[in-house]
Amino acid sequence: xxxxxxxxxxxxxxxxxxxxxxxxxxxxxxxxxxxxxxxxxxxxxxxxxxxxxxxxxxxxxxxxxxxxxxxxxxxxxxxxxxxxxxxxxxxxxxxxxxxxxxxxxxxxxxxxxxxxxxxxxxxxxxxxxxxxxxxxxxxxxxxxxxxxxxxxxxxxxxxxxxxxxxxxxxxxxxxxxxxxxxxxxxxxxxxxxxxxxxxxxxxxxxxxxxxxxxxxxxxxxxxxxxxxxxxxxxxxxxxxxxxxxxxxxxxxxxxxxxxxxxxxxxxxxxxxxx
Numbered sequence: 299x300x301x302x303x304x305x306x307x308x309x310x311x312x313x314x315x316x317x318x319x320x321x322x323x324x325x326x327x328x329x330x331x332x333x334x335x336x337x338x339x340x341x342x343x344x345x346x347x348x349x350x351x352x353x354x355x356x357x358x359x360x361x362x363x364x365x366x367x368x369x370x371x372x373x374x375x376x377x378x379x380x381x382x383x384x385x386x387x388x389x390x391x392x393x394x395x396x397x398x399x400x401x402x403x404x405x406x407x408x409x410x411x412x413x414x415x416x417x418x419x420x421x422x423x424x425x426x427x428x429x430x431x432x433x434x435x436x437x438x439x440x441x442x443x444x445x446x447x448x449x450x451x452x453x454x455x456x457x458x459x460x461x462x463x464x465x466x467x468x469x470x471x472x473x474x475x476x477x478x479x480x481x482x483x484x485x486x487x488x489x490x491x492x493x494x495x496x497x498x499x500x501x502x503x504x505x506x507x508x509x510x511x512x513x514x515x516x517x518x519x520x521x522x523x524x525x526x527x528x529x530x531x532x533x534x535x536x537x538x539x540x541x542x543x544x545x546x547x548x549x550x551x552x553x554x555x556x557x558x559x560x561x562x563x564x565x566x567x568x569x570x571x572x
Contacts, residue, residue, distance in 0.1 A: 312362060325372055326353050332379040336393075340439055343406075345379070345398035347436040354434065355425045399442050408443055474500075478562075503559060510556045513549045517542060 312318050326349070342493075359365050360552035382390040396402045407420050419426065466482040474496060482488065498534040520542045 311360070313360070313367075315389055322369065325369070325376065329376055329379070332376065332383065335383060338397075338442065340397045342395060343439060344394070348396075349375075351421060351425055351434075351436060358428075404438070404442065407438065501532065506552060506555055507559060510549065510552050513545050513552075517545050517549070520545065 310470055329349045330346065330534050333342060333349060336345065352368075356365075356368050359368065378389045378392065382393050394400075396404070399408045401403050403422070404420065418437065420438050421434075421436050469481055470484065472480045474480065478496070478499075480492070524542075
């Protein structure tokens with residue numbers, strides 16, 4: 299063992315030393331390589347997931363004695379795999395029983411009554427806490443069990459009752475600040491979504507109107523600057539060319555909206571005066 303050869307305590311932790319990392323990684327690779335050489339598909343899957351889970355769950359081990367124990371266990375596993383491939387009946391039967399759930403972890407999983415809850419992951423609780431991501435799940439082979447039949451019942455959708463129009467209710471129309479017309483019923487409270495919608499529309503329209511008026515002020519400033527530069531020096535006027543075109547183009551895009559809003563505001567004022 300590589301850890302048993304260390305006489306003195308190293309400055310770095312032992313899991314960072316190359317004389318420990320390299321043999322452990324080579325042992326892990328040999329075990330995975332041996333698992334792929336088995337002819338049956340169930341044996342391949344079980345050995346691959348079991349080897350990966352053992353190494354991943356013990357990768358944070360810091361005790362020297364426990365790591366030596368785990369490495370001895372891995373070497374014994376390698377010997378059993380080699381014996382099974384060479385034709386040893388006892389070792390092959392041991393692997394076959396583990397893969398088909400006649401003993402080991404899969405036997406406990408298969409003995410559970412509500413098996414459909416453990417189909418997605420057959421690992422222990424400790425290994426699930428270490429690696430909770432679904433990429434590290436160990437699925438249960440569907441050939442080992444028959445999933446229970448579950449019947450799904452559809453819920454009945456009850457038809458909504460159509461309420462009759464009560465007597466005494468009065469409808470009246472309201473004209474908002476922007477000119478929109480809404481119908482209300484006397485005595486009923488206005489829904490919140492309508493008020494939120496109207497507030498949002500008012501803010502958006504006000505922003506666009508303010509932008510149009512701001513562009514008008516910019517255009518007046520640019521024209522005043524052009525007149526002043528012409529009086530001072532006509533050559534300086536060439537530097538100001540192009541500024542007014544950008545402002546006018548943006549104003550043309552928002553002019554239709556501005557005119558419509560002005561018309562609506564005038565109509566709303568006339569209705570209030572009447």
